[in-house]
Amino acid sequence: MSETLTxxxxxxxxxPTSRRHARLASLYKGWLTLRGNTMAMFGLGxxxxxxxxxxxxxxxxxxxxxxxxxxxRLQPLGSPxxxxxxxxxxxxILSRLIYGSRIxxxxxxxxxxxxxxxxxxxxxxxxxxxxWVDVILMRVTDIFLAFPRLVLALAFVAAxxxxxxxxxxxxxxxxxxxxxxxxxxxxxxxxASDYISAVRLQGASPVxxxxxxxxPLCISSLIVRVTLDMAGIILAAAGLGFLGLGAQPPxxxxxxxxxxxxxxxxxxxxxxxxxxxxIFTVSLAFNLLGDxxxxxxxxxxxxx
Amino acid sequence: xxxTENTRERRVRASLAPWLKGVLVALGSVSITMLxxxxxxxxxxxxxxxxxxxxxxxxxxxxxxxxxxxxQLGLDKPLLVQFLYYLWxxxxxxxxxxxxxxxxxxxxxxxxxxxxxELATLGTLIGVLLGVPLGVIAAVRRGSWIDQIARVVALxxxxxxxxxxxxxxxxxxxxxxGWVGGPGRLDIFYQDIVPSRTGMILIDSAIAGDWGVFRNAxxxxxxxxxxxxxxxLAYISRMTRSFMLEQMSAEYVTTARVKGMSERQVIWGHAFxxxxxxxxxxxALSYANLLEGSVLTEIIFSWPGIGSYITTALLSADMNAxxxxxxxxxxxxxxxxxxxxxLYRVFDPRSK
Numbered sequence: 001m002s003e004t005l006t007x008x009x010x011x012x013x014x015x016p017t018s019r020r021h022a023r024l025a026s027l028y029k030g031w032l033t034l035r036g037n038t039m040a041m042f043g044l045g046x047x048x049x050x051x052x053x054x055x056x057x058x059x060x061x062x063x064x065x066x067x068x069x070x071x072x073r074l075q076p077l078g079s080p081x082x083x084x085x086x087x088x089x090x091x092x093i094l095s096r097l098i099y100g101s102r103i104x105x106x107x108x109x110x111x112x113x114x115x116x117x118x119x120x121x122x123x124x125x126x127x128x129x130x131x132w133v134d135v136i137l138m139r140v141t142d143i144f145l146a147f148p149r150l151v152l153a154l155a156f157v158a159a160x161x162x163x164x165x166x167x168x169x170x171x172x173x174x175x176x177x178x179x180x181x182x183x184x185x186x187x188x189x190x191x192a193s194d195y196i197s198a199v200r201l202q203g204a205s206p207v208x209x210x211x212x213x214x215x216p217l218c219i220s221s222l223i224v225r226v227t228l229d230m231a232g233i234i235l236a237a238a239g240l241g242f243l244g245l246g247a248q249p250p251x252x253x254x255x256x257x258x259x260x261x262x263x264x265x266x267x268x269x270x271x272x273x274x275x276x277x278x279i280f281t282v283s284l285a286f287n288l289l290g291d292x293x294x295x296x297x298x299x300x301x302x303x304x
Numbered sequence: 305x306x307x308t309e310n311t312r313e314r315r316v317r318a319s320l321a322p323w324l325k326g327v328l329v330a331l332g333s334v335s336i337t338m339l340x341x342x343x344x345x346x347x348x349x350x351x352x353x354x355x356x357x358x359x360x361x362x363x364x365x366x367x368x369x370x371x372x373x374x375x376q377l378g379l380d381k382p383l384l385v386q387f388l389y390y391l392w393x394x395x396x397x398x399x400x401x402x403x404x405x406x407x408x409x410x411x412x413x414x415x416x417x418x419x420x421x422e423l424a425t426l427g428t429l430i431g432v433l434l435g436v437p438l439g440v441i442a443a444v445r446r447g448s449w450i451d452q453i454a455r456v457v458a459l460x461x462x463x464x465x466x467x468x469x470x471x472x473x474x475x476x477x478x479x480x481x482g483w484v485g486g487p488g489r490l491d492i493f494y495q496d497i498v499p500s501r502t503g504m505i506l507i508d509s510a511i512a513g514d515w516g517v518f519r520n521a522x523x524x525x526x527x528x529x530x531x532x533x534x535x536x537l538a539y540i541s542r543m544t545r546s547f548m549l550e551q552m553s554a555e556y557v558t559t560a561r562v563k564g565m566s567e568r569q570v571i572w573g574h575a576f577x578x579x580x581x582x583x584x585x586x587x588a589l590s591y592a593n594l595l596e597g598s599v600l601t602e603i604i605f606s607w608p609g610i611g612s613y614i615t616t617a618l619l620s621a622d623m624n625a626x627x628x629x630x631x632x633x634x635x636x637x638x639x640x641x642x643x644x645x646x647l648y649r650v651f652d653p654r655s656k
Contacts, residue, residue, distance in 0.1 A: 142333070143340030146638045147630075148596030151614065155630050158618045159348045231463050238465050239600050243615060258468055262604075265471055266479040276468030284463040 030296045040292020046285035054101040063092035065099040065252045074268045085270045087260065093271065096252035097278050103253045104282060107168055107237045107246075112226050114172040119179020120218060124210050126180070127187025138184065141177045149174040150239060157245045164253075167246040171236050175229065182225060186218045220297040228290035231283035238279050254279050326649045334642045339391075341634045345627045346390050350383070360403070399628030404620055409628035413610065417632070418503025419489060420602070420609030423529055424594040426506075430533025431540050431594075432587055438537070439544025443552060444571055454541050461538025466531065470604035473527050485524035487606035494520045528605045532598060536590040543586045544579070551575035581651045585644035592640040596633050 012029070016022035034040055053060060062081065069090035077085050084093040126137035144152075156170035190196060191214075199213055240246035241255025249256065254275040261272030357373050365373075374380060378389050393400070399409035442454035477483045485491060489505055498505065498512045506525065509517040551557065552575055560570045599611030606612070610629055617625035 139333075139336060139340065142337050143344065146337050146341055146641070147344070147634050148593075148637050150599055151596050151630050151633050154599070154614065154618060155345070155348050155626060158621075158623070158626055235463075235465050239467065242465075242467050242600065243603070244619070255465070258465075258471065262471060265475050269475050272468070272471055276465060276472070279465045279468065280463055283465075284459065287459055287463050 033296045034292050037292040037295065039288045040295075043285040043288030043290075043292070046281060047289065050101055050282060050285070051105065053098055054105050057098050057102060061092075061095035061098045063095040065091060065096040066250055067091065074264065074271070076268075077270050084274050085268075087257070087271050088264065088268075093257075093274050096257060097254070097274060100252040100254045100257065100275070100278070101282075103164065103247055103251065104234060104237070104279075107164065107171070108230055108233050110168045111171050111175060111233045111237075112230060114168070115175035115229075116179045116222050116226050118172070119176040119181075120183045120215065120222060122176070123180040123183025123185075124187045124214050124218065127184040128191055128206065128210055128214065134184075137180070141180045144174070145177045145181075147174065150236065153236060153240060154243070154245065157240060162245045162248060164247045164251075167237060167240045170240070171233055174236075175233065178229075179222065179225065182221060183218050186221065187214055190214055190217055224290060224294045224297050227286060227293050230286035230290070234279060234283045234286070327646060330642060330645055330649070334638060337638055338635065341638070342391060342394060342631065343387065345631050345634075346387050348630075349623055349627050394631060399631070400624035402617070402625045403622045404617065404625070409625050412613065412625065413628060413632055415503070416608055416610050416613045419607060420595060420598055420611065422504040422506060423525060423602070423607060423609060424532065424591065424598055426525060426529035427532030427594050427598075428536055428587065428591045430530060431536030431590060434533070435537040435540030436544050436583065439541040440548050440571065440576060442541065443545045443548030446549065451545075454545065458538040458542045461535055466535060467600040467604050469534075470528065470531050470601055473531060474604070477527055484527045485520060487524075487604075489524055489607065490517070490520055491524075528598075528601050528607060532594050532601060536594055539590050539593075540583075540586060544583060547579040547582050548575060551578050581648060585648055588640050588644035588647070592637045595636055595640075 010021075011025050013021075013025065016025055034044075069086070071090065072082075072086055073088055073090040075082050075086040075090075077083070079085060082092050082094065084097065086092055087096070122137050122141065126134040126141075152174045153167075153170040156173055157166055160166040160169065196209060196213060199209055204213075237246055238253075238255030238258070241253040242259045244256070244259065247253035247256055249260075257275040258272045258279075261268070261270075261275070265272050357370055357377065357379070361369050361373050378386055381389070397410050399413070401407065402409050402412055405412075438450075438454050438457070442451040445451060474486070478486050494517050498509045498514050498517050501508050501511060505521040506518060509515070509521060552571075554575075557570055557575055560574050561567075565573075596611075598607075598609060599615060601607070602609045602611035603615060610633060614626055614629035614633075617623075617629065
């Protein structure tokens with residue numbers, strides 16, 4: 001009891017004793033603010049549940065998501081052994097949803113790693129170096145921004161061939177430009193500050209300045225943006241899956257499951273409804289968490 | 305007298321010059337962006353795993369036929385020259401032949417585009433007519449139940465897969481309730497009655513005075529248009545709310561209230577007047593988004609627009625059609641962006 005109290009006091013101190021202490025303290029204060037936001041915690045809860053579900057899918061899923069049973073096809077909701085019913089090949093929908101969370105997380109994680117890093121790289125280099133490098137990089141960014149996202153992703157998948165990895169690439173290719181713009185804007189304001197001049201006078205190389213002194217300051221707004229973008233990424237991936245350009249059958253990708261259920265929508269509505277609800281829940285969770293994080297990490301951008 | 309005239313003219317010219325310069329800069333940067341867009345589509349077309357020659361001549365053609373077509377398509381030229389050819393063709397409205405039906409892609413696009421335009425326009429209308437008042441009221445009565453509703457509406461709009469919502473809409477309003485027409489633009493019974501003038505059936509049938517067709521077309525378009533309208537409503541109401549909040553906390557609003565002006569006059573006559581330009585740019589953006597975002601909606605509702613066209617072409621590896629469609633959608637997107645940008649420069653004195 002007393003130990004947790006001292007830990008809490010240690011974290012909430014106004015006079016940090018070391019750099020790490022200060023960093024942990026500010027993280028803890030951010031967490032406290034976030035914890036006060038019920039909706040954000042609700043979103044976080046859903047996402048934690050999703051990750052656990054994906055990790056322990058073989059233990060949770062009542063059936064094998066790939067095993068077909070034609071004698072047992074299109075069972076309605078709540079039928080014995082199949083709480084969410086079965087699809088046109090007699091596969092258990094609940095199990096397929098549980099395994100599908102792995103695919104969703106896989107796509108989201110990869111895109112969330114590729115797009116912001118690429119954007120950060122382009123944006124900070126453009127902002128720090130300036131001159132014609134800036135002009136060219138930003139022009140390229142504008143060109144990609146000018147493309148309608150889904151159509152560009154469609155064209156890329158068409159060129160690369162359908163599949164999960166190519167869907168990830170296509171979505172990343174359409175997702176990085178806003179990050180580049182944001183990182184550039186931040187770099188421009190940071191570049192003029194005194195401490196950057198000080199570091200430069202000490203002889204730090206541009207690479208060191210960008211990676212050690214500019215990137216850390218761009219991270220927090222980047223995280224907010226990524227979290228808010230996650231919903232869009234999920235929707236884009238589901239859209240590609242729905243069009244048959246993402247994950248290929250028999251993979252239990254949620255968008256592809258909707259497309260499959262579409263054929264029986266009027267008579268067997270649950271086949272398409274359940275995966276749609278799953279997509280909606282997860283992207284809603286990301287939006288709620290993103291809103292909360294924005295209030296913590298980036299108060300000036302927050303909704304008034 | 306002459307002198308004052310002269311100075312006034314000079315003053316006008318002085319205030320016009322930066323404005324004109326801004327417009328020219330915007331036009332220049334847009335043409336570079338367009339060039340880049342064409343270059344990207346060109347590159348996509350070149351990395352395709354499909355051999356364009358084989359797709360035309362077929363697998364059993366002799367080597368000499370193959371070579372002839374290879375040369376005819378200009379594939380023996382350097383890439384840069386090929387790109388210039390491509391540029392030349394596109395500038396003349398020539399996107400090549402569709403491999404599926406051997407018709408010019410530009411004709412196909414001209415045929416399907418009005419369907420998309422009709423859908424997106426009606427969607428934007430719905431979004432604006434509902435979204436703007438909702439945003440204004442949410443800002444004025446901040447924290448009230450209507451503000452909470454506006455928040456939920458927007459949140460759900462940002463999180464819902466549009467194709468799924470479309471399916472559910474079809475299921476409920478068409479399948480169960482039977483309130484609206486099903487997929488497609490018209491029932492088979494009503495097809496090809498009205499001569500096509502604009503390609504937009506609602507307008508065509510109104511011109512022809514055939515209200516039976518009009519009613520049928522309306523029952524088909526209302527569900528997909530409402531769906532798209534909901535998405536633009538989510539965006540427009542959020543933006544309207546934050547613009548209005550900014551204005552309502554400004555000092556001139558307090559002054560107007562102190563003067564004893566009615567609240568209605570303060571909101572609509574003062575605050576709202578000041579957000580009009582911002583609002584139009586937002587609406588133009590959401591219109592552009594609807595034109596492209598209708599891809600999935602068109603598929604759900606079997607709507608024969610540009611989105612269905614691109615996707616069908618994609619699934620049958622008809623690359624000319626895919627790239628042609630992509631370029632057209634991209635150009636419209638850029639033009640609408642340019643339009644909103646120019647509007648901002650011209651009408652908002654603060655941006656000068």
